[in-house]
Amino acid sequence: MSIFGHLEDLPFSELARVTQTQTGTLFLRTALAGRSVEMHLQTGILLALFVDGFPVRDEQRVLTIINQLVDQGSGTFDFQSAHPTQLLHDTTYWLNDLLHRAHARTAVPEMRLPHPETRFIATRRPGAVAPELQPIWQRVEPLLEGGASAVSLARQLQVSEHQARTMLYSLRAVDLIAPLRAASSATTPVPPLDSSTSLAVPITSPPVSTSPMRRLLGTLRRLTQLVAS
Amino acid sequence: MTTTVMSKQDTLRSALANLRAALPELRGALIATTDGLPITQAMNEGADANRVAAMAATALGLGKRINDTLDSGDLTEMSISGKEGQVYIYAAGRKGVLAVVAPSGMNLGLLHLEARDTAQMISEVL
Amino acid sequence: MTADLMGGPLKLVISGPVGAGKTTFVQTLSETPVIATEAEASEDIGKLNTTVAFDFGTLNLDGQELHIYGTPGQDRFNFMWDVLCEGALGLIVLVAGDRPQDFTHARNILEYITSRNPIPFVIGVTHQDLEYVWRPADLAVYFNLDPLQVMGLNATEPDQARGLLIRLLELTLADAAPVQTPTHTFSLETTC
Numbered sequence: 001m002s003i004f005g006h007l008e009d010l011p012f013s014e015l016a017r018v019t020q021t022q023t024g025t026l027f028l029r030t031a032l033a034g035r036s037v038e039m040h041l042q043t044g045i046l047l048a049l050f051v052d053g054f055p056v057r058d059e060q061r062v063l064t065i066i067n068q069l070v071d072q073g074s075g076t077f078d079f080q081s082a083h084p085t086q087l088l089h090d091t092t093y094w095l096n097d098l099l100h101r102a103h104a105r106t107a108v109p110e111m112r113l114p115h116p117e118t119r120f121i122a123t124r125r126p127g128a129v130a131p132e133l134q135p136i137w138q139r140v141e142p143l144l145e146g147g148a149s150a151v152s153l154a155r156q157l158q159v160s161e162h163q164a165r166t167m168l169y170s171l172r173a174v175d176l177i178a179p180l181r182a183a184s185s186a187t188t189p190v191p192p193l194d195s196s197t198s199l200a201v202p203i204t205s206p207p208v209s210t211s212p213m214r215r216l217l218g219t220l221r222r223l224t225q226l227v228a229s
Numbered sequence: 230m231t232t233t234v235m236s237k238q239d240t241l242r243s244a245l246a247n248l249r250a251a252l253p254e255l256r257g258a259l260i261a262t263t264d265g266l267p268i269t270q271a272m273n274e275g276a277d278a279n280r281v282a283a284m285a286a287t288a289l290g291l292g293k294r295i296n297d298t299l300d301s302g303d304l305t306e307m308s309i310s311g312k313e314g315q316v317y318i319y320a321a322g323r324k325g326v327l328a329v330v331a332p333s334g335m336n337l338g339l340l341h342l343e344a345r346d347t348a349q350m351i352s353e354v355l
Numbered sequence: 356m357t358a359d360l361m362g363g364p365l366k367l368v369i370s371g372p373v374g375a376g377k378t379t380f381v382q383t384l385s386e387t388p389v390i391a392t393e394a395e396a397s398e399d400i401g402k403l404n405t406t407v408a409f410d411f412g413t414l415n416l417d418g419q420e421l422h423i424y425g426t427p428g429q430d431r432f433n434f435m436w437d438v439l440c441e442g443a444l445g446l447i448v449l450v451a452g453d454r455p456q457d458f459t460h461a462r463n464i465l466e467y468i469t470s471r472n473p474i475p476f477v478i479g480v481t482h483q484d485l486e487y488v489w490r491p492a493d494l495a496v497y498f499n500l501d502p503l504q505v506m507g508l509n510a511t512e513p514d515q516a517r518g519l520l521i522r523l524l525e526l527t528l529a530d531a532a533p534v535q536t537p538t539h540t541f542s543l544e545t546t547c
Contacts, residue, residue, distance in 0.1 A: 002490045005455030010497075018496045112459050115467045147470070178499070179466040182473040210528060212365055212419055213444060217524040219416035224517045263394035264405050265431050283431035290392040290407035298390075324395055 003079035007031060011112070012069040013102075013173050015077060016095050020044045024082040030075035032068055040087040041095065048090040057091050067102040100130050100174055113165040119147030120168055120177040129176065136167050137176065147180040238269065240354050245271040248329070248347045252340060256314065257330040260321065260351055261285055268355075272330070285318050285328040292318070306345070319344055322352025364413075364420035367520065368439050368474075370464055371449035372457040373400050373428035376481040376510035378410050380449060381425040383516040385412025407432065409439055428464075436468050445523045446476040452488040452507065458497060465498070475527040476504070479519045483507040 003018060007028065010018075019026060019041055028037040032051065040048035049056045049065060056062055114120075122144045129137045140148065143156055150164035157164065171177045235243070245258050249271050257272035265286035270278040292307040306319045312333070317340065319327040327348045331340060369377045382389045392408035410425035424439045426432070440446060446468060450461035461478075469476060478498060480491045495505040506522050508515035 001487055003493055004487060004489075005458075009456040010458060014497065018493055021496060022493075115463050117471070118463070118466045119470045149470075179470055181469045182471055213524055213528060216365060216416055216419050216421065217521060217528065219419065220517050220521050220524070223416065224514050224521065262397040264396050264398070264407055265394075265429070266397055279431055280434075283429075284434065286394060287392075287408045287427075287432060287435060290394055294390065294392045294408070324397070 001078050001080065004077065006076055007069075007073040008109075010077075012066075012073045013099055016099055019079060020096070022079065022081060023084055023087070024080050025087065026077060026079045028069070028073065028075065028077045031073045031077070032065070033072075037065065037069065040089075042084050042087060044095055046091060046093040046095050046098065048088040055090055059093070062091065062093060063098060063101060066098045070099070070102045108166055108169055110162075113162075113169050114150065114172070114179070116150040116161050116165060119149045119152075119180040120144065120172065121147050121180045123175055123178045130174065133170060133174065133176070136170065140167060140171060140177075144177065237354050241269040241351060242271075244347050244350050244354075245269055248343055251343045252331075252335070254335055255329060255331055257281070257328075258347075259285070259328045259330075261326045261328065263289065263324050263326055268325070276330075281328055281330075282326075285316075285326045289318050289320060289326050293320075306341075306348075317341075317344060319348040320352075321348040322355045325351050325355045327351055364422045366422045366424065366443040367523075368424050368426060368436075368443045368446045369410075369449060370426040370436060370446060370468065371428060371479075372451075372454075372460040372464065373405060374402070374454065375428065375449040375451045375457065375461070377425040377428065377449055378406060380447075380479070380481075380510040380516055381410045381412045381423050383511055383513055384414060384423055384520070386415060387413045405429070409435060430460075430463075433467060436464070437471060440468055440472040440474055443472075443474055445527055446472075446474045447479055447519060447523060448476060449479045449481055449510065450494070451482050452480040452490070452494070453482045453485050455489065458494070462498060475523065475530070477519060477523045477526065478505040479510075480505065480507045481510045484509050 003015075003022070005015075007015070012031075015026075021043060023042045026039040026041055028039075031037045035052045036050075038048075038050040038053075039046060046062070049062055051065060056065055122141065139157055140153065143153060148168075150161050150168055153159070153164040153167065154161045159167075168177065172179075241260055245260065248258050249255055257270070257276050259270040259272055259278055259281055260268045261282035262268060263286055265283035267278045267282035270282075272278050272281065288307060288309065289304065293304045296302070296304045304320050306317060308318070309316045314330065314332050315335075317329045317331065319329070321327045325348075327344065329340065329344050369380055371377055378389070378391060378393075390411040392406065392410070393404040394407045396403060396405045406425060406427040408427070412423040412425075414421040414423065424443075426436050426439050448461060448465045450457055465476065465478070468474070478491075478494065478500065480489065480494050482488050491505045491507040492502055495502040498505060503522070503526060506519050508519050510516060
């Protein structure tokens with residue numbers, strides 16, 4: 001078992017993102033006021049949903065469950081990989097779509113908010129902004145050029161630093177913004193998962209001259225006696 | 230006759246209050262754990278006690294390491310001086326740190342006398 | 356080909372949440388005894404001591420000196436992260452794969468440091484020898500990073516520790532000279 005934890009530490013919205021590439025069953029032991037939730041997932045598609053063992057198929061009810069998981073989900077979770085043929089096929093919903101329609105109403109714990117000085121820029125994610133996020137997006141988007149932090153937003157928008165951090169958190173949760181790496185230029189943020197980048201990851205231009213590093217690399221390889229793959 | 234037993238917090242708080250009363254020009258005084266958490270503080274307004282506690286612990290940790298390497302015995306105190314003020318950091322027992330923030334031009338002899346006494350008292354409490 | 360002179364020491368920074376294995380990693384990688392600046396932990400962090408300034412180790416490879424600095428993990432010491440990252444060739448952020456409760460913190464550390472310092476980085480997922488542990492590929496999704504940038508390791512194994520450093524150098528150099536794509540990539544992913 002290699003995807004496990006507590007929803008208090010890894011909120012459902014982020015857990016769902018991690019399972020996007022996986023196929024199997026996600027079991028949330030006491031997620032909804034003690035009731036268990038079981039999801040059959042195939043690379044981002046919700047194939048079946050059970051609450052306390054009872055199937056949920058109706059779209060509105062499914063959306064409500066997802067909403068509740070995002071809002072108040074708690075307790076342990078674990079994910080078991082499975083072959084698609086081992087999964088039940090009750091429904092076909094894009095989990096991502098359900099998530100974008102859900103929105104968190106409860107306050108986000110402080111430790112999950114980004115650092116006040118972490119700077120964010122707009123990603124190139126296409127698509128509409130959820131209606132609940134429109135007011136925030138309209139205020140924040142013009143200020144993202146060159147990177148905006150909670151500290152700078154608080155000043156420019158005349159809101160508290162905590163409010164600014166919460167705004168950035170909710171925008172990042174739907175991939176509208178991403179942290180700015182000081183190393184890369186302002187127009188190349190961390191690439192989203194679906195882009196087909198291979199080794200050309202914009203890590204950075206190293207500030208150190210490269211020949212000592214190449215030598216170091218060569219020596220390390222010899223020392224570790226690699227087998228070329 | 231009843232005797233009031235002071236809690237550790239109260240003892241430490243009054244130790245800092247006495248230190249500040251003895252040295253009114255001080256900008257602040259703070260007692261922290263050696264891993265950088267503030268225990269009691271009497272800092273001037275605007276000072277970030279959490280920040281000072283962590284930095285004092287870092288400085289003391291480094292100072293202890295340097296001292297060990299040079300065989301100078303147990304670290305007692307260290308100072309960081311700027312053009313407009315100084316910070317004096319005293320070991321307070323095995324687990325405590327006393328940080329004293331002073332403006333320039335203070336009577337250092339008096340400061341050290343009072344501060345070392347306070348550090349000694351803290352070490353007995355912690 | 357220009358004649359290269361042996362320059363000064365290169366610098367590597369290891370950061371990450373408390374308990375990720377930073378001090379262990381520095382000890383594994385270092386040839387010289389590690390200079391640690393630890394203090395007794397007053398909080399329950401699962402161990403007796405915690406780093407308050409930095410851990411310092413060195414590695415000398417064919418005359419090239421590498422200085423390795425392990426940072427403290429708690430947020431209150433974040434002023435040290437900036438100090439230590441100055442002029443470093445790269446950053447390794449370690450996170451314990453069996454501690455999902457620390458993932459957010461690891462991400463915050465990574466983002467704090469990299470948004471203020473133009474420094475290349477990789478993520479090392481430790482405790483891979485445990486039965487219940489997150490795999491690097493899934494953490495790459497969590498961090499929204501290329502999977503090559505997230506590698507699993509046991510911080511006590513010298514080959515694996517060096518493997519993580521090799522990956523950091525390979526990715527950094529590949530980016531610096533895009534025409535020279537490496538012909539092979541070192542991989543120590545443990546299969547589950």
